[in-house]
Amino acid sequence: MTLKRLAIIGSTGSIGRQTLEVVNDLRDYKVVALSCGHNFSLFRKQLMKFKPDYAATLGDAVYLREEFPETIFFFGADGIEEMLEAAMPDAVVNGASGAVGLRYSLKAIETSKRLCLANKESLVCGGKLLIEKAVQRGVEIIPVDSEHSGIFQLMIGDSRPEKIFITASGGALRDYPLEQIEEATLEEVLKHPTWSMGKRITIDSATMVNKGLEVIEAHYLFNYEEKDILTYICRNSLIHGGAIYRDGVIKLHVGEADMKIPIAYSLSYPVRTYSSPHIKLDRLTLSLEEIDYRRYPALKLAREITGVPSKQIAYNAADEVAVKYFEKGAIKFGDIFRIIYRVVEKVFEASPHNFDEVLEIDRFSRKLAEREVIEL
Ligand SMILES: NC(=O)C1=CN([C@@H]2O[C@H](COP(=O)(O)OP(=O)(O)OC[C@H]3O[C@@H](n4cnc5c(N)ncnc54)[C@H](OP(=O)(O)O)[C@@H]3O)[C@@H](O)[C@H]2O)C=CC1
Numbered sequence: 001m002t003l004k005r006l007a008i009i010g011s012t013g014s015i016g017r018q019t020l021e022v023v024n025d026l027r028d029y030k031v032v033a034l035s036c037g038h039n040f041s042l043f044r045k046q047l048m049k050f051k052p053d054y055a056a057t058l059g060d061a062v063y064l065r066e067e068f069p070e071t072i073f074f075f076g077a078d079g080i081e082e083m084l085e086a087a088m089p090d091a092v093v094n095g096a097s098g099a100v101g102l103r104y105s106l107k108a109i110e111t112s113k114r115l116c117l118a119n120k121e122s123l124v125c126g127g128k129l130l131i132e133k134a135v136q137r138g139v140e141i142i143p144v145d146s147e148h149s150g151i152f153q154l155m156i157g158d159s160r161p162e163k164i165f166i167t168a169s170g171g172a173l174r175d176y177p178l179e180q181i182e183e184a185t186l187e188e189v190l191k192h193p194t195w196s197m198g199k200r201i202t203i204d205s206a207t208m209v210n211k212g213l214e215v216i217e218a219h220y221l222f223n224y225e226e227k228d229i230l231t232y233i234c235r236n237s238l239i240h241g242g243a244i245y246r247d248g249v250i251k252l253h254v255g256e257a258d259m260k261i262p263i264a265y266s267l268s269y270p271v272r273t274y275s276s277p278h279i280k281l282d283r284l285t286l287s288l289e290e291i292d293y294r295r296y297p298a299l300k301l302a303r304e305i306t307g308v309p310s311k312q313i314a315y316n317a318a319d320e321v322a323v324k325y326f327e328k329g330a331i332k333f334g335d336i337f338r339i340i341y342r343v344v345e346k347v348f349e350a351s352p353h354n355f356d357e358v359l360e361i362d363r364f365s366r367k368l369a370e371r372e373v374i375e376l
């Protein structure tokens with residue numbers, strides 16, 4: 001059997017680490033390229049175990065060259081792109097966090113046949129650019145985000161659903177009294193009720209910025225208008241999404257809250273080769289709840305800007321900046337939305353034509369967000 005050659009961007013993160021666990025189980029993939037940001041100690045262990053031909057670090061870790069003479073190293077954000085060019089893998093898992101992920105997604109489309117996309121910011125910031133480039137080059141984009149993986153699977157071999165829906169856990173503050181949300185601490189916000197994930201996305205679950213990003217992600221992936229992408233709370237995160245058909249049928253995607261399942265599916269599609277125990281059916285409780293926008297104004301705002309690229313970029317950039325300040329204890333939880341709202345309001349409506357224009361709007365939005373932090 002020929003092993004499929006895989007590159008993983010962000011191998012030291014939550015998605016990256018779980019991808020390596022999956023690859024270990026599946027056994028028909030050879031990890032040819034790995035990249036990390038700054039977690040060199042974990043990266044070192046991954047290099048020892050998976051022995052990739054190519055590796056890249058965002059930070060400066062030139063010393064790794066001596067320890068791993070068989071591996072060709074690259075450094076910096078350009079280095080991560082160069083690594084993909086050198087490796088020319090069959091598939092790339094993009095598990096980087098943040099808008100920066102778009103440049104790796106665009107490069108993945110030039111250098112491989114399949115992009116397994118966890119980095120939802122790629123679609124939020126450059127959805128049209130990315131999809132068009134993938135179509136032109138005949139490259140598959142397979143969603144890794146759990147809800148989108150669910151919808152993707154539901155849509156295979158059937159008529160197009162009239163509407164789709166994705167679910168939200170409600171995040172760590174879903175049962176807090178409304179008036180206490182403003183002052184919630186980082187420790188409280190990081191207690192996600194169902195999923196174990198990186199810090200930013202966990203904070204984004206509590207504001208529902210994550211769900212806002214996901215509505216936009218679904219808009220580009222599946223080509224639905226915002227009004228036809230519904231959102232509900234599913235407290236146990238067992239229903240990931242659903243497809244609503246014209247004949248009254250609703251198909252649900254149900255499964256454990258375990259990211260290894262959608263990661264594995266993105267690799268093995270169109271078949272399933274990964275084994276994982278399913279939920280005990282006699283203990284299965286399925287229920288959905290309406291979302292209260294007073295508790296989650298960031299989701300309402302994301303809906304209002306879906307399809308307006310410059311504002312989508314601003315929404316994400318302002319959140320990235322605000323979340324960093326919240327993590328440092330410099331702003332309140334409630335300030336995250338305040339900053340996003342003000343930045344999105346100030347950015348004009350525009351559609352970037354290329355990556356450089358996306359970058360320009362992203363940088364401008366970050367500057368606005370920094371200013372809003374000072375003026376709070
Ligand atoms: N975690 C999850 O369960 C899910 C995540 N996603 C999405 O997947 C993406 C990754 O999330 P998650 O794994 O939680 O994030 P993490 O923060 O856990 O991991 C991010 C990874 O990206 C690396 N990284 C950070 N900055 C850069 C950069 N500028 N260039 C290249 N690499 C960088 C990090 O390196 P290092 O740590 O070495 O500095 C790390 O390996 C996000 O877009 C998120 O929304 C979607 C669904 C579920």
Ligand SMILES: CC(=O)[C@@H](O)[C@H](O)COP(=O)(O)O
Binds near residue numbers: 167170171195206211
């Ligand atoms: C696992 C996954 O796909 C996350 O994006 C998840 O959706 C986050 O949890 P929330 O539903 O709380 O946003």
Ligand SMILES: [Mn+2]
Binds near residue numbers: 214
């Ligand atoms: Mn998700």
